[in-house]
Amino acid sequence: MEGGGSGHYNPRTVEEVFKDFRGRRAGMIKALTTEVDKFYQQCDPEKENLCLYGFPNESWEVNLPAEEVPPELPEPALGINFARDGMQEKDWLSLVAVHSDAWLLAVAFYFGARFGFDKNDRKRLFNMMNDLPTIFEVVTGVAKKQAREKSTITTNSSNKSKSNAKMPSRQPESQPKSTKTPPPKDDESGDEDEDEHGDALCGACGENYASDEFWICCDVCERWFHGKCVKITPARAEHIKQYKCPACSNKRARV
Structure with missing residues (x-):
């Protein structure tokens, strides 16, 4: 539909607005990370002003802006497609990410103003929104770097060379090396495991x-992903010798 940001869903509570925010954010992160090839192709510089929209159901869309003025919702940055071939791809994606973060805040506080949120709300x-990494931090790898820096305080530096396990933190020596799921926490080590796991971020949704x-974990870029975000189940993972995330699988040189 034209004006992809419009719709009839109006969250009215802080929790509903935050849920809306998270869904739109997840969709835009997909466009700029795991589904970046599809996003790149849709941003043809020969087309009119295009916008990147995120939806509450964690999907995304590249489309023309709404025709009505003023629009039902704040509009994203216009013309993101025009700069696609005029700068390095990583810089272009980072710029789109920054504007996407600004749009998400605008939409959230639009709902807040419309339904009379007070100062405390x-x-x-x-x-609640600030507790999540920004889209820019996820796209540029800043969020992953920050999590790594925190985890080095409590994680054994030789952990990686000792284990090929598909887990976002140190694996107990008693666990099989080939497992792709986090180890169960026992009562004695639960607090320590929670500290070590807590800084791991999904490369798809952040x-x-x-x-x-x-x-x-992707064996190429070493980023961690929720299985549901990359459509990998525990059963399927057991048969994968070397896992490549969607971005690494689709990566190809662009002129």
């Missing part, structure tokens, strides 16, 4: 590690 909403979720 606005502050709580911002704090969310933190959770002990009850299946994770897998």
